[in-house]
Amino acid sequence: MSSVINPAYLFSELETMAKNGLVFVANTAKLHNLVTKAIKSEKNILYIKINSESGNLLPILSKQIVNIYSNASSQNTDVRLMLKPIKSGERIQTNHAIDLILYESELDKNIEELKHSVNNLETGCKVKSFDSQISDNVSMVENVKTYEYVAVGGTFDRLHNGHKILLSQAALRATKHVTVGVTDVNMIKSKVLWELIEPVEKRIKGVLDFLTDINPDLEYKVEPIQDLYGPTKSDPRYELIVTSEETQRGGIKINEKREENGLRPLDTYVIGLAKDLAIRHSAEEETKVSSSNQRMRLLGTLLKEPEPNPRIPSRPYVIGLAGGIASGKSNIAEKLKLKGAAVINCDLIAHDLYKPGLPLNRTLSEAFGGHIITENGEVDRRKLGQIVFSDKNELERLNQIVWPAVIEETQRRIKALGQEGYEVVVMEAAVMVRAKWYHYCHQLWAVIIPPNEAIKRLQERNNLSEEEARQRVEAQVSNSEQVAAANIVFSPYWSYEYTQSQIDKAWDHLQIYLDTKTTK
Structure with a gap:
């Protein structure tokens, strides 16, 4: 069995190797510190799977959704906290192939079983253990109430960690179905640099890719919406809407419309805004993690590669x-x-x-x-x-x-x-x-x-x-x-x-x- 190796050596050795990684964590009190180290080895996507014997992981996951994505906002790695509980004998399915498995040393006795439970491994996938002596300061966790039908909405342009918190909290609270309304057409024109917003088809694809990665067992309906309400104004099956502090007023308006239509108001779960921890942060940008900031940072950068133009001389x-x-x-x-x-x-x-x-x-x-x-x-x-x-x-x-x-x-x-x-x-x-x-x-x-x-x-x-x-x-x-x-x-x-x-x-x-x- 692998022994615990020096983390600094590990990440120096793997820095140029890993594309997509999966980290198994047993001790959630050390999770943030372990993930911060693991991010250094990843080029593209880092999946996180909490492998705990705790009977009810929902409160822990709800707390860690906020912790992980808030602290990952200054990183380029696409972090994804997996929410689906894995039962004995079940497979872990990811949308993207894994070429590196990292695991906390406490899981030494389980690592072979965990490795073979991953369904999408690259040939030659590396397996390494690591540890952290530093524990996170984890405050009390909240109780999590679940619902069959959950709704959430947003622009979801260039899916960022604020979006991931919103989507993850919706998926965590759903036992059957999540509907995601993706704003389209006239709804985006009030946004900063809305002309740089990705096509709605691409945004929908990104949302689906993320949701099916973190929990493939739920039903997902991701569709464009042309107004604030989407299907929530007339469908009695919806029970919960997840909003941010910024969009909470929209949830209130949806419930007003439902009451007009003789429907039961939705319960509302409101999440806080994640702070933007980017190292280079201009005074013109928002302090929260936002798509507006991402679009502003595209200014002056190459949006698409120039194509050769044989019609004109190469110089000047x-x-x-x-x-x-x-x-x-x-x-x-x-x-x-x-x-x-x-x-x-x-x-x-x-x-x-x-x-x-x-x-x-x-x-x-x-x-x-x-x-x-x-x-x-x-x-x-x-x-x-x-x-x-x-x-x-x-x-x-x-x-x-x-x-x-x-x-x-x-x-x-x-x-x-x-x-x-x-x-x-x-x-x-x-x-x-x-x-x-x-x-x-x-x-x-x-x-x-x-x-x-x-x-x-x-x-x-x-x-x-x-x-x-x-x-x-x-x-x-x-x-x-x-x-x-x-x-x-x-x-x-x-x-x-x-x-x-x-x-x-x-x-x-x-x-x-x-x-x-x-x-x-």
């Missing part, structure tokens, strides 16, 4: 910079210029091409009327804007006239800048996505802010009425469309420092990427 490396009107796109371009990039503003190119005596000036006059030309022969952009931003057909007509001339001039300037020695050229254009000019770029970076903020900024900057500003913003490609096409997304909605940190991350990654391409 062209970054398309998209962003709606008043989004702060030009400010981002200036910051990139300070990093060493050359910047081409396609909007300014268009203005140059409008100048008196040039073919485009005459073409616009013929197309939209001589009244858009000033006494000096300049195109009156405000008059032209009033025409095109109030009529989509007129806007499309303007685009078909202007776009070919602009992209031709842009390509000429990119080539010239490359000959001057610039390694990176930023091609800035408000119509980047609509015109599909990113096909002339190696990567697309997009700048987004909430539409209402863009309207406010545009009113102040251009001295427009709210209606005029709204017309211009709504005539643009939406934030969602820009995010869907982008490799990297910025949002200069918060402080100057927070915007700069996004630029720094993106630029540093770009330099590493270009260095890698050079050495290949």
Whole structure:
């Protein structure tokens, strides 16, 4: 039988080996300390199975759900506390193959039986024992009341430890069925950076994967919901709803609706908010573990790998910079210029091409009327804007006239800048996505802010009425469309420092990427 080995040696030895691990714990008073050590050996998922002879594990599990996930919030490992009680002779099933089993030394006499109870082991799975002399300070546990039908709801974007607490407490209290409502469509649009929220199908898949991992014996119904109530407003089978402190008011509204429908109000179990223990925590972020924080931390990072673009030369490396009107796109371009990039503003190119005596000036006059030309022969952009931003057909007509001339001039300037020695050229254009000019770029970076903020900024900057500003913003490609096409997304909605940190991350990654391409 394996002997107890030095934990420091164990985790140093296994740090580069383990992908998914399963840790068996006997002494729950040592659980947090043991799991903290075990996390150091895992790259992906760490399953935790409490192997206790205690007759009623529910109170212990309820307490440890909070302890484990709250303390794991600063780790990258996907921790999963298994809730299904394993009876003698039963198999432990996991959705992901296990290549490392860790066990507390107190379980030496049981480890062979435990190992063979795991149904999804990788060939060559390693088995190691470890111990901890440090006990956790475990306070009194609560009694756990169970119900046949339990409901819980949320966005569940990029499943985090706060979500895991919510889902685990629901599954722990269910004896038969758990319904999870996953917010969709209009319900997500009030969220911070909602454009970065994962598709509802992906969120549903993540919830199901987690729930069937922690207890595969329950029935699960995970479905999109378009309102607060979902099926709970009309189904008499539901008995309990699990909420967070933040969503407790929603539970109250559900019960009000049930009473209107002649149904018994649901019991409510409310969990506290888990604190975000991330080492790098900006002042703009929430103090709780939240999907909003995770989405904010995606800003300036690579959301999808750039694909090779055989349409254009490999040098200079062209970054398309998209962003709606008043989004702060030009400010981002200036910051990139300070990093060493050359910047081409396609909007300014268009203005140059409008100048008196040039073919485009005459073409616009013929197309939209001589009244858009000033006494000096300049195109009156405000008059032209009033025409095109109030009529989509007129806007499309303007685009078909202007776009070919602009992209031709842009390509000429990119080539010239490359000959001057610039390694990176930023091609800035408000119509980047609509015109599909990113096909002339190696990567697309997009700048987004909430539409209402863009309207406010545009009113102040251009001295427009709210209606005029709204017309211009709504005539643009939406934030969602820009995010869907982008490799990297910025949002200069918060402080100057927070915007700069996004630029720094993106630029540093770009330099590493270009260095890698050079050495290949």
